[in-house]
Amino acid sequence: MEIPGYIWIIVGLAAFIAAIAIIGLFFSARRVNLTRPESPDQIPEWMLTTPPRETAIATQAEGEGMALYDYDAGEKLAAPFAEQIEDILRARLEADPFLRSLKIDLGTAPDGSLEIWVNGVRYTDINQLPDERLRQFFQEAIADWESA
Numbered sequence: 001m002e003i004p005g006y007i008w009i010i011v012g013l014a015a016f017i018a019a020i021a022i023i024g025l026f027f028s029a030r031r032v033n034l035t036r037p038e039s040p041d042q043i044p045e046w047m048l049t050t051p052p053r054e055t056a057i058a059t060q061a062e063g064e065g066m067a068l069y070d071y072d073a074g075e076k077l078a079a080p081f082a083e084q085i086e087d088i089l090r091a092r093l094e095a096d097p098f099l100r101s102l103k104i105d106l107g108t109a110p111d112g113s114l115e116i117w118v119n120g121v122r123y124t125d126i127n128q129l130p131d132e133r134l135r136q137f138f139q140e141a142i143a144d145w146e147s148a
Contacts, residue, residue: 081145082106082114089141099134 086106093099107115109124116123118134129135 082108085141085145088144089137092137092141096133096137099131099137102134 083106086104089104089106093102093104103117103119105117107117109115113124116126116129116138118129123129126135126138129138
């Protein structure tokens with residue numbers, strides 16, 4: 001059985017179009033600039049998302065390198081922003097003898113809200129925290145995260 005000529009033309013045309021599309025993708029992919037800014041005073045867009053200094057210190061101290069958030073085994077699962085706030089908070093708590101003794105963990109509830117765990121007790125709002133200094137530390141950590 002012989003293949004008709006028009007089938008060969010269609011197959012050849014499809015192969016030609018596919019080759020052009022692949023070559024076009026190849027050249028457009030090479031134009032993506034991940035490291036060089038468009039101007040000397042501009043940072044590439046992807047580099048604007050950097051973790052807070054406290055997160056960078058925590059991940060490097062644990063040998064994890066640079067990461068956007070620091071999640072440790074045994075912690076409650078939390079959104080990356082909550083993990084970053086937790087890193088800021090833990091760095092501040094180290095300076096206070098009473099607060100340093102507290103076991104603090106932030107988590108994300110199934111509905112997406114923030115959970116604050118202090119010594120195994122769950123709080124759903126900063127204002128529910130049992131200690132005024134702890135509430136103040138949380139508010140300052142959140143303010144620092146928002147300004148970073």
